Amino acid sequence: MKKNIIKKVLTAGVFLFGAGYITGASAHVTPEHDLYSGFSDSPVQYGATDVWQTTCSGGSDRLVFRILDTEAGRSNVSAQAYKDGKAANTVDLLGGDSTSSAFVKVASGDGVYTMIVSQSLPGFNFYILEYHCENANGGHTTTTQVFDPIQDQ
Amino acid sequence: MVKLVQVIFILFYFSLVVAEENTNKQNSNFVVKLVGASGMEMQLHVREKPLALVLDEISNKTAVPIHYSVLPTDVVSATCVGDGLEFVLRCLLGDTVNMVFRYPASSLKGSTADHRVLPEEVWFIASSLVVKPSNKQNCQPQDNKALMTSVNGIGENNPQESLQYLLENARLADSSKRAQAIAKLARNTALDNEEVNDLIQSALDDESAKVRMQALSAWVLRSNDDITSEKMLEQALQDESRGVRLKAVNMAKTQMVLQQAVDDSDPLVRRYAERKLKRLIEKVK
Numbered sequence: 465m466k467k468n469i470i471k472k473v474l475t476a477g478v479f480l481f482g483a484g485y486i487t488g489a490s491a492h493v494t495p496e497h498d499l500y501s502g503f504s505d506s507p508v509q510y511g512a513t514d515v516w517q518t519t520c521s522g523g524s525d526r527l528v529f530r531i532l533d534t535e536a537g538r539s540n541v542s543a544q545a546y547k548d549g550k551a552a553n554t555v556d557l558l559g560g561d562s563t564s565s566a567f568v569k570v571a572s573g574d575g576v577y578t579m580i581v582s583q584s585l586p587g588f589n590f591y592i593l594e595y596h597c598e599n600a601n602g603g604h605t606t607t608t609q610v611f612d613p614i615q616d617q
Numbered sequence: 618m619v620k621l622v623q624v625i626f627i628l629f630y631f632s633l634v635v636a637e638e639n640t641n642k643q644n645s646n647f648v649v650k651l652v653g654a655s656g657m658e659m660q661l662h663v664r665e666k667p668l669a670l671v672l673d674e675i676s677n678k679t680a681v682p683i684h685y686s687v688l689p690t691d692v693v694s695a696t697c698v699g700d701g702l703e704f705v706l707r708c709l710l711g712d713t714v715n716m717v718f719r720y721p722a723s724s725l726k727g728s729t730a731d732h733r734v735l736p737e738e739v740w741f742i743a744s745s746l747v748v749k750p751s752n753k754q755n756c757q758p759q760d761n762k763a764l765m766t767s768v769n770g771i772g773e774n775n776p777q778e779s780l781q782y783l784l785e786n787a788r789l790a791d792s793s794k795r796a797q798a799i800a801k802l803a804r805n806t807a808l809d810n811e812e813v814n815d816l817i818q819s820a821l822d823d824e825s826a827k828v829r830m831q832a833l834s835a836w837v838l839r840s841n842d843d844i845t846s847e848k849m850l851e852q853a854l855q856d857e858s859r860g861v862r863l864k865a866v867n868m869a870k871t872q873m874v875l876q877q878a879v880d881d882s883d884p885l886v887r888r889y890a891e892r893k894l895k896r897l898i899e900k901v902k
Contacts, residue, residue: 496896498889500867502830502860513684513740535892544717544740551717580717580740582684588863588889 492518492607494593496534497616499541501586512586515615516579520597522606526571529554529579529595536560539585543593546580547572556591564594581613649678659705661697667779668693669801671709675702685741702735716741780806787816792825799828803835814839821849826858833861837868850874859883866890872897 494516501512520527533541533556542555543565550572556565570577583589597607648662649671659679663671671693676683679702697708703718710716718736783805786798799820806813817839820832833853840846846868853865854877866878866889875897878890 495900498867498893500863500889502827502864542719544719546715546717549715553719582738587885588867590892 491594492596492609494595494610494613496590496592497581497613498588498590499581499583500588501583512582513615514581514613516581516593516610516613517576518579518595518597518610519576519608520605521574521608522597523599524574524597524605525600526569526573526598527577527595528567528569528598529593530564530567531556531581532562532564532592532594533559534590534592535588537585537587537589539583539587539589541581541583541589541591543591544580544582545570545577545595547575547577559589569598649674658698658700659702661695661705661709663696663709664694666693667782669779669805670782673797675705679735681735681737681739683739683741702739706739710741714741784812784816787820792823792827795820795823795825796827796831799831799835803831803838808839808841826856826860829853829856829858830861830864833864834868843870847871847874851877854878854881859886862886863889866893869893870897 497514499512499514518527527545527547529543529545529552531541531543531554536559539559540555540557541559542553544551544553545568547570550570552568552570554565554568556563577595579593579595581591581593595607597605599605648660650660661671661675672683672685675681681702693709695709697705699705699708703716706716717740719738719740720734720736780802783798783802786794787802789795789798799817802813803817817832817835820828821836823829823832833849836849837846840849850865850869851874854862854874856862856865862878862881862883863886866875866886869875869878869890872894875890875894879887879894881887881890
């Protein structure tokens, strides 16, 4: 009986450790970042677009990404990724909750992918960008972790 | 005496005609038109104008925000006629400039968008704008509905005209134009350009909050002195405009500035500062 309990505890421990390890290895998130756009009466706005770049390697087929708007409010945060003429867009329609936007992908192989984050209305917003590279079978490939945007506006 | 009056009258009339011709010539050198009931077909005719001006005009006419961080300081000449904004921008800038077009969900057909519909936003990828597109583009009609002929693409260097244009805009009565000009000058001119730096400095006290906000951003962006920037941000937190104070929080990188902002009278400024401060403290840990 005692043996069985120890076995169960060990199995659960190994399982939980494995699950944590896989999550840690596959999920890449940017640090929470803010966007601010001050005025809206001009069609050309400044200060509301962040640009991030990550590199996929090791036989990657695509970049998969989504965005989490961590600030409640009417303004939606969206992310676009771009490489070699291919692009995809995803929007978190409800800010402030823990549900991210849908995962979308850009299939342009190994190399540098550019991710652009913007918001739909003036004001401030906070977001977390989640991304990883995948091979054609959906297995995770080498993804560069990024800590700062190349354009922070 | 009568003859003298006649001569003066003729000279006056002649000068009016010449002035009108010049105005017409000026206007005909820059035309952006949306044609058709649905606004699908676009015409762009531009002669030796700074690229920034052309993009502003396109953005104003179409009400489509065009985002970019750095633009070449060249002037452009082009004649483009085609279905949709994407078509016209590719004619103007060439295929070497990476652009992202976000179309409304309603225009999507499967995974592709109907490019004749106006996009909601356009981005120019900064790195691609550093590379100059080819001097002359041979845009060919892609179907019967579109005809594109680009006389000259970007490539005729005339930075002074562009700089002059932005400096003039930064002194216009329209505060939006002043703010836009300051934003562009901040990013597209040398950091030691005294004329630009003086202009930004004086814009910090502009009567328009929009301009003060842009000047604050420009100042911090161009400053290589963290202590001065911090003082500037602390000063901006005393501004009567909430927008300027929010901008100061946005630009703040130190706890000192953010701690001052968490005591702001406005709840929005306080909330923004509190969240940034919390994040900064977590980052330091």
